[in-house]
Amino acid sequence: MKLLAITSCPNGIAHTYMAAEKLAKAAEKMGHEMKVETQGSIGVENELTVEDIQTADGIIIAADKQVDKSRFYGKRVLEASVTDGIRKPEELIAKFERNEVPIYGKSEPDKLKTIEEVKEERTQKQNPIYRNLMNGVSYMIPFVVIGGLLIALSLAIGGEPTEKGLVIPKGSVWNHILNVGTASFTFMVPILAGFIAMSIADRPGLAPGMIGGYIAANGSFYGSEAGAGFIGGIIAGFLAGYIAKWIKSIRVPKVIQPIMPILVIPLCSSILVAAIFIFILGQPIAGMMEGLTSWLNSMQGASKIVLAIILGAMISFDMGGPVNKVAFLFGSAMIAEGNAHIMGAIAAAICIPPLGLGLATLLNKTKFTAEEREAGKAALAMGLVGITEGAIPFAARDPLRVIPSIMIGSMVGAVIAMLSGVTDHVPHGGPIVAVFQAVDNVPMFFVSIIIGMIVTALVVNVIKKPVESAE
Amino acid sequence: MNLTELVTTNLIQLQLEGKTKDEIMEEMAEMIDRSGALHDKEKYKQSLYKREMEGSTGIGFGIAIPHGKSDAVKKTCVAFGVKKSGVDWDSLDGEKAQLIFMIAVPEKHAGDEHLKILQLLSRKLMDDEFREHLLHATTKEEVMQLFDQV
Structure with missing residues (x-):
């Protein structure tokens, strides 16, 4: 024995x-x-x-x-x-x-x-909220990297600038690659939410979290033009996790016990999370987008600098989420009205978060985990083709420090671009639009991006705490 | 680090005079106090009795290991005494104790090294032959040699 x-x-x-x-x-x-x-x-x-x-x-x-x-x-x-x-x-x-x-x-x-x-x-003796978030982020990172890199690659090589943004001709091999990348991006928010919930409530939390995340990321569930992005995903993950944990804690007769983890807990939690998103949180999100849109429209006459500051901040705030979408759609609409300056500022702001954070990982290794330093390299590639989502792994891990840093960087970049008359005639951002000759005043476009990057990297490295050696 | 640094010759008594558990507790605590390892003998003894209350340290095999952890102790040390005729220690097996190890450990022990040695001693005491040799040692030097093996 x-x-x-x-x-x-x-x-x-x-x-x-x-x-x-x-x-x-x-x-x-x-x-x-x-x-x-x-x-x-x-x-x-x-x-x-x-x-x-x-x-x-x-x-x-x-x-x-x-x-x-x-x-x-x-x-x-x-x-x-x-x-x-x-x-x-x-x-x-x-x-x-x-x-x-x-x-x-x-x-x-x-x-x-x-x-x-x-x-x-x-x-797991550290702060539980941080730990749960961390768990979600680490599972999400591969999806961001795969999706971001494939989309970047297909746009860079197969993309053509059009009025509707960079478009990849249907039927080309790059179109397939783009679709694979998009598929990977689709999983990003559900995986984030699912593994946050799993970290809180164990296995029964996974399905409600993923479903909640999917709903959060798809505005069509609650009559919104855009989903709630990764911030919505984080909310969905915590909601699903705590709901599942709560249901788990309810005492039930022995007969029901075996089906609790596979049926009762996931089913009830999913329904609850979905209901909360569709009936309670969805309306405010859709309403906020409408409000922001009409507010931006009313700002058209305002000073260019104020507008650039607002747009830069909005683009970086949720990296592809609803606020970002509103700003982006506003810029696209302005191109159609013959004002390509707005999109010029936005195009600079779009790529600053991933580029700035990628730079930050190179400048100060002690502030980032090994995982983040790898994500930093992918973020650089994504930034070049204007995929703001490359910054999400960093922002999701440490939102209160990272989001302000990238907002400041994007604001600075947008203002410089705006003041120097940079334009962008294609609704897309990042250095790639200059390569496609959709930009006027290319040198200043790059100057604004580089200054924005440096500002982001410096700010984030100053306010971020060093990574604990335990990680 | 070695056990012989915790047990010095003046902490060895091959013929204990005490006839009862209490007398021997006093005799050996006094021995440790004289060596200068204690701040307060009475307080140290209290810690010994407190430990005995939780369960006799007479663990059988003719061994008792009264031990106290207290801030009345200056430095870790071990006193060793032999009572050939044996003394009743409320042992679990009812046997009388013949080999008495009295251990003093400061509340905030200086380092794990001392504890490590006590650990080695505890393990070594489970060796029948080692106990036999200790019981039949006639001089302090012999005892020290045996302790040197720990």
Whole structure:
């Protein structure tokens, strides 16, 4: 047999180790494998690993002190005093030989916990909101990178500037690549929301989170022209997660228990999240877009600088979300009315968040995780072709510091572009529109982008905290 | 670091005079106090008795390890005493204790190193032969040699 033991005593000076020694010796004599974790004043030594526990035939807890048993759920656990461990280790082991030790947790369904969960819990002592967000972001990043790079590639090589923006002719291979990239982007917000919810409520949270995220990202569910973007996704994820967790905590009759995690919790949570988005949050989002649109229209006569500041801020605020869309659509509409200056400022603002953050990761490695530094390189590529979404991984991880930084950068870039008479005749942003010769005053277009990038990178690196070494 | 740094020859008494558990507790605590390891002997003794209340430290095999962790202790040390005729220590197996290890640990111990040594000693005491040798040691030097093995 393979046995494990934990020994512990009130002072943790002597008995703990005597019991450990005796148990190990007795097991050896009786021909069993034995590993003993000691919980003494020195701390925990020879700690049992998840693998140890999984492969063990039983666990002896010889302790006169409370020992956390949750990690042994479903295992044969024998509890004894530490002196039993010293005095009669053979007897304790013999109980396993005679198969007399009951399985721990069988009569306690409330303590349902897998070893992995317990292990996870231990590493999760930081701020739970931050941790949940982090979980969502790390699963989302590949989708942003894949989608962003494929869209960037297809636009850069296969795109043609038209009145409707950069268009890739149907039937060309680049069109297929664009579609694959778009597919990846479609998953971005649902994955973010789904894994935030899963981090809060475990597996039953995943489906409600993803569904909630999908609804958040698709304004058509609640009569809005644009979805709520990644900010909506974060809201959906937390909503779904806490709702699922709450339903989980409701006590139900034993008969229903088995179907709770696969049926009851996901179904009820999904319906609730969807209802909240469609009937409660949807209207304000659609209303806000309408309000912002008419407000921008009323601003047409205002000073160019004020307009550039507002547009720059809006473009960066939610990176492809509703606020960004309103500004972008306003710029597109102005092109049609013969005013390409507005779009010129927007085109600069669009690419500054990903480019600026990409630059920031290169300038100061201590402020970004390894994952973010990789995302930074992809963000640079996305920025070149005007995909603001490249900044989302950074913004979702640390919104309160990153969003203001990119807003300042985009505002600066938009103002410079506006003042120097940069225009853009194609509803699209980033250096790529200059390559397609849709821009007037190209040198200043690049100057405005570069200054915006530098401002963003400097601001974000000043206000961001260094990444904890634990990550 | 070695056990012999925690047990010095003046902390060894091969013929304890005390006839009861209380007398021996006093005798050995006095020995530790004389070595200058304590701030306050009475307070240290209180910690010893407090530990005994939680369960006798007479763990059987003729061994008792009264131990106290207290801020009345200046530095970690171990006193070793032998009572050939044995003394009743309320041991779990009813046997009398012959080898007494009295351990003093400061509340805020200086480092894990000391605890590590006590851990090694505890483990070593589970070795029948080691105990036998200790019981039959006739000089402090012999005892020190045995401790050197820990």
